[in-house]
Amino acid sequence: MAFELKRIQEELRAAPLVSPYPLDLSVAIVSDVFRMAGVVPPARSTWAGWTKREHKLWGEQMGMLAHALASTSLREETVRALAPRFDPSGALGPFFEAVRPLTAEMIRANAFRQEEFLRKWISMVGGTIAGESDKESKKRVAQLDYRQTLVEYEKAEAARKAEAERRAKLLQQAAQNEAAARGWRE
Amino acid sequence: MNPAMLAPSVRIQRRTGGQRRWADRARESAESLRLHSRIRDEALARAALEPRLARLGDALLRSPYHARTLRRAGFSPRDLRSLDDIRHFPLLDRETLRRRWAELPALDPADRDLELVAVQSSGSTGRPVTLLKDPYDCVHMWAVLAFWTGWLGVTLPPRPRVVLLCSLSGGIEYSVRLPLVDDGALHRISLVRPRALERLLRARPAVLFADPDGLHWLESRDGLPRPRIVLSSAQYLAPEQRSRAAAALHAPVVNYYASTDTGPIAWECLLSHGRFHTLVPDVWVESVAGELVVTRLRPSVLPLLRYRTGDRGEISPDACPCGYHGWSITRFTGRRQCTFLTPDGREADAWKLAWLFKHYPLHSFRLTQRGAEEFELQLVPERGIVDVGDLRDRLETALGRLGWARASVAPAVVAAIPCTGEKPDPFRRTWRALPA
Numbered sequence: 001m002a003f004e005l006k007r008i009q010e011e012l013r014a015a016p017l018v019s020p021y022p023l024d025l026s027v028a029i030v031s032d033v034f035r036m037a038g039v040v041p042p043a044r045s046t047w048a049g050w051t052k053r054e055h056k057l058w059g060e061q062m063g064m065l066a067h068a069l070a071s072t073s074l075r076e077e078t079v080r081a082l083a084p085r086f087d088p089s090g091a092l093g094p095f096f097e098a099v100r101p102l103t104a105e106m107i108r109a110n111a112f113r114q115e116e117f118l119r120k121w122i123s124m125v126g127g128t129i130a131g132e133s134d135k136e137s138k139k140r141v142a143q144l145d146y147r148q149t150l151v152e153y154e155k156a157e158a159a160r161k162a163e164a165e166r167r168a169k170l171l172q173q174a175a176q177n178e179a180a181a182r183g184w185r186e
Numbered sequence: 187m188n189p190a191m192l193a194p195s196v197r198i199q200r201r202t203g204g205q206r207r208w209a210d211r212a213r214e215s216a217e218s219l220r221l222h223s224r225i226r227d228e229a230l231a232r233a234a235l236e237p238r239l240a241r242l243g244d245a246l247l248r249s250p251y252h253a254r255t256l257r258r259a260g261f262s263p264r265d266l267r268s269l270d271d272i273r274h275f276p277l278l279d280r281e282t283l284r285r286r287w288a289e290l291p292a293l294d295p296a297d298r299d300l301e302l303v304a305v306q307s308s309g310s311t312g313r314p315v316t317l318l319k320d321p322y323d324c325v326h327m328w329a330v331l332a333f334w335t336g337w338l339g340v341t342l343p344p345r346p347r348v349v350l351l352c353s354l355s356g357g358i359e360y361s362v363r364l365p366l367v368d369d370g371a372l373h374r375i376s377l378v379r380p381r382a383l384e385r386l387l388r389a390r391p392a393v394l395f396a397d398p399d400g401l402h403w404l405e406s407r408d409g410l411p412r413p414r415i416v417l418s419s420a421q422y423l424a425p426e427q428r429s430r431a432a433a434a435l436h437a438p439v440v441n442y443y444a445s446t447d448t449g450p451i452a453w454e455c456l457l458s459h460g461r462f463h464t465l466v467p468d469v470w471v472e473s474v475a476g477e478l479v480v481t482r483l484r485p486s487v488l489p490l491l492r493y494r495t496g497d498r499g500e501i502s503p504d505a506c507p508c509g510y511h512g513w514s515i516t517r518f519t520g521r522r523q524c525t526f527l528t529p530d531g532r533e534a535d536a537w538k539l540a541w542l543f544k545h546y547p548l549h550s551f552r553l554t555q556r557g558a559e560e561f562e563l564q565l566v567p568e569r570g571i572v573d574v575g576d577l578r579d580r581l582e583t584a585l586g587r588l589g590w591a592r593a594s595v596a597p598a599v600v601a602a603i604p605c606t607g608e609k610p611d612p613f614r615r616t617w618r619a620l621p622a
Binding site: 111152153173 | 250260262265274293302
């Protein structure tokens with residue numbers, strides 16, 4: 001089942017989030033989507049477990065997922081894509097892990113993180129992206145993976161700390177060079 | 187006024203050996219500009235630019251300011267894969283650049299010989315901004331000059347002399363070698379010092395840099411030099427003034443759009459007035475709600491991502507009759523064109539008065555035409571005391587030359603002049619002539 005990702009993103013842009021979804025409502029919306037596909041949603045106790053165990057962004061991510069499902073064609077396409085033997089309890093855990101660092105604001109306002117969030121959902125429910133090969137989709141998800149970016153930010157931060165002394169010295173020299181810059185820059 | 191007393195003490199960079207090491211890179215830059223401006227197919231032109239984004243992304247990661255800002259908003263430098271991706275990224279405004287200048291540079295750990303230069307923008311279009319430049323940033327303009335001479339088919343003589351004709355009140359003058367321009371020489375000649383024309387003629391410039399004030403000054407003189415190419419920037423250059431200058435100096439006049447913050451951005455087509463061809467691949471220009479926003483694609487210690495210039499204009503793909511292919515700025519009002527209305531109903535370019543203000547230590551000013559002959563002058567002194575009476579008298583005399591026989595200027599020293607956009611509007615007209 002191929003998802004029209006661009007259309008879903010356009011629909012999402014056209015449906016601004018007026019207020020955050022309460023967690024109970026988000027759980028109900030997501031569960032309903034599974035029911036519509038003939039799939040048994042996670043048990044109440046499973047949701048309760050996630051509520052207790054999952055990270056602090058989980059609630060707002062659920063809210064954004066519910067918003068996307070409730071206000072775009074993501075719901076219908078998800079319903080069509082879900083296989084009857086799909087195990088949501090087993091699949092949702094890795095999905096939550098894959099989107100772990102994404103805040104609701106990133107998913108709402110940042111085109112790249114929104115795409116990452118949607119792609120990871122589509123991949124979880126067994127869908128594909130219209131006009132893309134599996135290989136291309138996997139490559140794109142890897143490019144967008146914000147968890148990897150955070151690793152790069154940490155590395156860059158460590159490198160900057162290591163060169164703090166050099167930076168300070170260069171800035172000091174730069175100020176001294178100012179007077180000697182004429183004749184070059186103009 | 188003794189101009190010599192105005193000149194601040196400056197040391198001149200004379201290490202020409204250091205400049206020479208950038209010769210290959212400057213040649214490559216000029217060649218890149220030439221090649222990119224000839225790519226007819228937009229998709230191919232985009233594809234040719236996009237490999238530069240990876241390098242920009244690396245620089246953003248190394249810049250403390252950019253890394254922090256992007257991380258906070260959930261962006262990854264790796265999200266920059268196509269030119270279309272740029273528009274999703276956050277904007278950088280001038281005030282942030284001014285406040286966070288020390289956190290913006292991206293140091294290359296592999297470049298252990300890196301030197302930085304702190305440069306202050308003139309402040310003529312807002313509060314001065316301190317910028318850090320690497321040595322190549324300081325000489326890149328010569329690569330762009332090489333591109334323009336090639337574009338126009340201008341051949342420079344061996345060891346050409348380049349003159350910067352300067353109308354700033356500082357009165358700075360110097361001469362240095364210019365290895366990057368065919369082992370030529372660079373002379374800065376100040377218009378506020380006596381016998382400026384004499385020195386200009388003695389220099390025999392092949393390349394003449396001026397601004398509209400300098401061109402205005404030249405037009406009123408006889409026996410002018412014969413440069414091969416003239417370049418004007420920094421202020422609005424009226425098409426008639428450009429034509430007059432080209433006729434007087436017998437040379438093409440390249441009106442370019444640049445700022446200390448970004449470097450050269452575009453140049454005005456010599457065939458089609460008002461069409462500014464962007465200097466791809468050095469910069470990528472967007473128009474965001476009518477404001478020009480610049481991303482620097484050329485490697486630099488100061489990565490600029492979506493920098494708000496404060497200038498207005500539209501950008502679109504262009505296949506110009508002059509042969510340029512790329513993206514051009516139209517409806518450019520960057521240098522804030524303003525016309526005053528003379529009592530007999532003629533329009534006069536207000537920027538012709540700009541030179542006068544350079545003689546006073548001002549943080550900012552605004553001259554507003556409020557009536558047929560009434561002007562309001564708001565002044566924010568930079569330091570010390572401004573002789574307001576002297577400035578008013580000179581302004582009224584200058585207005586007299588433009589067509590106001592009885593101009594009345596009401597000056598007022600104020601603490602600040604409100605600025606609605608990124609840059610102030612030093613000239614404004616609130617008066618409209620009644621229909622005849």
